[in-house]
Amino acid sequence: MRMATWNINSIRARHDRVLAWLERSDVDVLALQETKIDDARFPVESFEKLGYRVAHHGTNQWNGVAVASRIGLEDVQIGVPGLPEYDQAAEARSIGAVCGGVRVWSLYVPNGRAVDDPHYHYKLHWLAVLRDYAEKQLANEPHLQMVLCGDFNIAPTDDDIWSVEYYQGSTHVTGPERQAFTSVVDAGFTDVVRPFHPGPGVYTYWDYTRLSFQKRRGMRIDFALASPALAARVTGAQIDREERKGKGPSDHAPVIVEFRDA
């Protein structure tokens, strides 16, 4: 089983690139973030033509997440249970589905905007709820096959950013955010890409401005965190930085993980 997670920064702006990538990447499951579209307008047919079924959760031009799968799409869950709202509105930041026996979560963790901004506290609360959910699932089922993948909007260590000085005082690198990320890992969900691509200098996101990609100035903020039983099946992983090149790329690269059969 081959799966990927990718923040595409708009399915409308990225439609042709996403479908072309899907066609050549040979992934069975693709978790998407930032589709930036509502359910009614998501181009499900384009994915179906390539043999994928899609579960999408989007309410407006912000956020939006999806799971596309050619190996089954069962027990779709719109949102991790108990996640907080912002301004009395549930944002479309998580969707889960069982694909080929694995519960795949596509997550778009809140950005946080600025340290101590209300959105920053919302981000930390959101991550705490995610951690509690994941921990509980694992406690209920020791052989749980589950992966939490997506854009976590956190660079867990200084190796995951191109410059400590540049991000001084910014979100994504603060102690509380890194602790929130670590607590998900400590709940039993392992970063299964890192062993195959040790840092420093390995990134999944590069700012559109300032020629960041060309200058290799990025951040590693997109992850696949696997439950113990699923992590034991990992055979390889890639970060497809080629996809960040060319005309009209997303600012994030696809992250791919391969699992042996259960």
Add this chain to the structure above:
DNA sequence: ATGCCGTACCGTGTACGA
């Protein structure tokens, strides 16, 4: 300190991103 670039919105500017 800001723009830098990119996306989407009843849009000729504003909000958001990380």
